[in-house]
Amino acid sequence: xxxxxADQSPKLMMLLxxxxxxxxxxxxxxxxxxxxxxxxxxxxxxxxxAASASGAPLPRRTKPREGLFxxxxxxxxxxxxxxxxVVPAIRTILLSFMDGSSQNWVGLDNYRWxxxxxxxxxxxxxxxxxxxxxPLAATTMGLLYAVLVDKARLEVVAKSLIFMPMAISFVGAAxxxxxxxxxxxxDQDQIGLLNQIVVSLGGEPRQWLLxxxxxxxxxxxxxxxxxxxxxxxxxxxxxxxxxADIVEAARLDGVTPWQMFWQxxxxxxxxxxxxxxxxxxxxxxxxxxxxxxxxNGNYDTxxxxxxxxxxxxxxxxxxxxxxxxxxxFVLVIPIVIFQIRNLRQQRRES
Amino acid sequence: xxxxxxxxxxxxxxxxxxxxxxxxxxGRLNSRIATVAAIVIAVVWTIPTFxxxxxxxxxxxxxKTTGWWNFFSDPQFTLENxxxxxxxxxxxxxQLAGYFINSFxxxxxxxxxxxxxxxxxxxxLAWMNFRGRDWVYIGIFALQIVPLQMxxxxxxxxxxxxxxxxxxxxxPAWNLDGAQNFAQVWxxxxxxxxxxxxxxxxxxxxxxxxxxxxxxxxxxxxHPKIFxxxxxxxxxxxxxxxxxxxxxxxxxxxxxxxIFAGGSDVTAPLTVRLAELAxxxxxEWQRLTAGAFVSIVVPLIVFLSLQRYFVRGLLAxxxxx
Numbered sequence: 268x269x270x271x272x273a274d275q276s277p278k279l280m281m282l283l284x285x286x287x288x289x290x291x292x293x294x295x296x297x298x299x300x301x302x303x304x305x306x307x308x309x310x311x312x313x314x315x316x317a318a319s320a321s322g323a324p325l326p327r328r329t330k331p332r333e334g335l336f337x338x339x340x341x342x343x344x345x346x347x348x349x350x351x352x353v354v355p356a357i358r359t360i361l362l363s364f365m366d367g368s369s370q371n372w373v374g375l376d377n378y379r380w381x382x383x384x385x386x387x388x389x390x391x392x393x394x395x396x397x398x399x400x401x402p403l404a405a406t407t408m409g410l411l412y413a414v415l416v417d418k419a420r421l422e423v424v425a426k427s428l429i430f431m432p433m434a435i436s437f438v439g440a441a442x443x444x445x446x447x448x449x450x451x452x453x454d455q456d457q458i459g460l461l462n463q464i465v466v467s468l469g470g471e472p473r474q475w476l477l478x479x480x481x482x483x484x485x486x487x488x489x490x491x492x493x494x495x496x497x498x499x500x501x502x503x504x505x506x507x508x509x510x511a512d513i514v515e516a517a518r519l520d521g522v523t524p525w526q527m528f529w530q531x532x533x534x535x536x537x538x539x540x541x542x543x544x545x546x547x548x549x550x551x552x553x554x555x556x557x558x559x560x561x562x563n564g565n566y567d568t569x570x571x572x573x574x575x576x577x578x579x580x581x582x583x584x585x586x587x588x589x590x591x592x593x594x595x596f597v598l599v600i601p602i603v604i605f606q607i608r609n610l611r612q613q614r615r616e617s
Numbered sequence: 618x619x620x621x622x623x624x625x626x627x628x629x630x631x632x633x634x635x636x637x638x639x640x641x642x643x644g645r646l647n648s649r650i651a652t653v654a655a656i657v658i659a660v661v662w663t664i665p666t667f668x669x670x671x672x673x674x675x676x677x678x679x680x681k682t683t684g685w686w687n688f689f690s691d692p693q694f695t696l697e698n699x700x701x702x703x704x705x706x707x708x709x710x711x712q713l714a715g716y717f718i719n720s721f722x723x724x725x726x727x728x729x730x731x732x733x734x735x736x737x738x739x740x741x742l743a744w745m746n747f748r749g750r751d752w753v754y755i756g757i758f759a760l761q762i763v764p765l766q767m768x769x770x771x772x773x774x775x776x777x778x779x780x781x782x783x784x785x786x787x788x789p790a791w792n793l794d795g796a797q798n799f800a801q802v803w804x805x806x807x808x809x810x811x812x813x814x815x816x817x818x819x820x821x822x823x824x825x826x827x828x829x830x831x832x833x834x835x836x837x838x839x840h841p842k843i844f845x846x847x848x849x850x851x852x853x854x855x856x857x858x859x860x861x862x863x864x865x866x867x868x869x870x871x872x873x874x875x876i877f878a879g880g881s882d883v884t885a886p887l888t889v890r891l892a893e894l895a896x897x898x899x900x901e902w903q904r905l906t907a908g909a910f911v912s913i914v915v916p917l918i919v920f921l922s923l924q925r926y927f928v929r930g931l932l933a934x935x936x937x938x
Contacts, residue, residue: 274715275715275718277795277796277883278718278719278722278796278799278883278884279718279722280796281722281796281797281799281800282721282722282725282726282799285722285725285726285799285800285803286725286726286729288726289726289729289730289733293733293734296737297841297845300840300841300844301839301841301842304839304840304841333745333746333747333840334747334748336741336745336840336841337741337745337747337750340737340738340740340741340745340840340844341737341738341741341742341753343734343737343738344734344735344737344738344757344811344815345738345753347734347804347807347808347811348757348760348808348811348812350775350780350788350808351768351772351804351805351807351808351809351811352760352763352767352768352808352809352811352812353760354771354780355767355768355769355770355771355772355775356763356767356768358770358771359767359768359770359771362770362771408658411654411658412655412658415651415652415654415655415658416655419648419651419652419655425655425659427921427924428659428662428663429658429659429662430924431662431663431666431917431920431921432662432666433865433920434865434913434916434917434919434920434921435666435869435913435916435917436868436869436870436871436888436912436913436916437869437871438869438871438888438891438892438895438909438912439869439888439891439909439912439913441895442669442891442895442905442906442908442909443665443666443668443669443909444665445895445905446665446668446669446672446902446905446906447665447668449902455682456682456683456684457684458680458681458682458683458684458685458902459684460664460665460668460684460686463684463686492662492665495662497931500928500931500932501931501932504928504932524647549762552764553764553765553766555871555872556871556872556888556892559871559892560871560891560892560895560896561895563896572764572766572872575766576872576875579769579770580769580875580876585770588770589770591766592764592766592767592769592770593767595764595766595767596763596764596766596767599762599764600762603762
């Protein structure tokens with residue numbers, strides 16, 4: 268055993284400081300919030316006493332100071348969001364029009380670079396491929412499984428199995444799947460499951476992660492593996508929320524399971540379906556960990572988020588990195604608008 | 618659908634019985650196909666993790682030369698991989714024990730702060746009347762869609778250079794070193810978590826009965842008192858759900874940690890170290906398999922024991938920014 272607790276003590280001290288800071292900030296805020304109304308109550312009492320003693324008309328009750336309270340309740344959140352998200356996002360937009368060292372304005376150069384460079388074009392195409400494939404495959408898989416296990420025995424256990432990858436980090440998932448894709452020479456025993464299957468079917472083992480464009484597809488499989496559980500849980504809840512009398516009426520009408528699925532289930536869960544597709548699309552747009560851990564973006568597998576990290580934090584090209592980040596943001600917007608329009612439409616229908 | 622009611626239900630006793638029997642056979646066949654399909658999917662989904670798990674207990678030369686499925690014909694069990702990857706002296710062995718503590722130190726405050734701040738804000742947005750309330754809510758809600766990539770470069774420079782506006786210093790540079798860098802990671806995680814946290818808690822809080830709130834107000838309870846004694850206990854399940862979300866998000870995060878915690882063994886969490894091992898020692902499977910499990914085991918326990926809350930939270934607000 269070679270583990271020195273003394274090495275770890277500064278970290279644990281830091282954790283202690285963090286917890287003290289938490290207690291002081293949150294506790295202090297709550298105490299302050301308690302003290303303020305008590306102060307106003309006392310002042311009003313004093314006013315009333317003074318007024319009754321002097322025989323003057325009683326002062327009118329002032330409006331409750333909700334605004335003041337709300338300010339205290341909201342202050343930490345609003346402040347942190349401004350410093351941590353709003354201002355940086357605006358700065359990123361500005362940086363995207365500047366050069367790598369953020370000194371000089373370069374206009375649209377970074378954006379022109381993005382669409383001119385072949386390597387980046389590949390990155391954009393890959394991202395597009397991810398955003399089409401992952402939501403489609405993960406949602407289909409999740410829906411299929413939700414329908415299959417609905418009201419089955421051991422439903423809870425069956426769902427947990429599919430759902431479990433949600434708890435695993437993208438890094439962990441990437442390692443799990445790299446092991447599935449592992450390659451050894453032709454004359455050796457395979458240790459990767461995929462190559463073993465290929466070999467036992469009479470094929471030749473391949474270096475899966477090196478061949479473009481198949482490697483991108485294999486990375487997409489990892490993301491589908493993670494996201495299908497999310498789709499399954501949300502869709503399963505939506506299926507269970509379909510009113511029982513509709514299902515019963517359809518069953519009395521003698522519809523087949525197939526018709527039931529297409530004519531009853533699918534239209535009823537449409538809103539949930541849209542939420543799932545939108546959520547997975549947005550998560551997929553930002554995928555980074557999987558690509559970085561499996562191929563590090565080599566062999567034509569890079570995506571926008573990975574390239575953004577490389578440009579900004581490895582090559583010191585803040586301008587180009589920021590332009591990629593802005594482009595990512597721009598790609599999210601139509602998806603969100605689509606969802607908002609759908610929500611409005613639903614509200615109007617109901 | 619309603620116009621084409623088949624006569625089965627109003628047929629004679631005899632045909633009725635026959636058709637239900639046929640339907641039952643067909644139903645059983647269908648459900649059998651469904652069961653088989655469900656099992657196939659479940660197996661495909663589970664096997665990659667299972668293979669890694671089995672491998673992590675096999676001796677090094679076995680992992681590297683034979684497939685993990687050979688474990689069942691030739692079982693050899695060892696804990697050496699875990700010993701090596703957690704406590705090994707060799708710099709290349711992983712030394713994950715220290716990184717495990719880093720993950721822990723990063724996660725705890727990064728979960729507590731956003732929950733506390735977001736519950737205060739969500740209460741104000743749900744139950745207090747003030748001008749511009751809806752606009753503040755819409756603003757926070759909309760921030761969910763800003764990818765955190767948009768904030769990374771400037772936020773890092775805020776930490777190293779501080780914030781100044783027209784010569785006035787709003788926030789001094791943090792100038793942290795060593796273990797103090799944790800504060801930077803906590804700050805970043807807290808900021809990035811808030812939009813979703815406020816959104817989720819607002820969903821729960823605004824559904825509390827209005828009568829309850831008004832009764833409390835009439836009784837003279839102040840907002841802070843209502844918040845502490847009535848609202849917080851009632852939304853405890855939501856707080857639990859948010860806690861699990863945030864825990865999984867922070868523990869499993871790679872990007873924020875890479876940028877704000879750096880790669881040193883003083884502050885970097887498990888994910889950063891694992892990604893590094895996978896990059897530089899991609900074929901040292903005895904370390905990668907055991908290491909991956911060291912990082913997976915905590916979230917898996919949390920997740921399996923608190924799954925109910927997690928699912929409820931997921932259904933209440935399934936958009937994470």
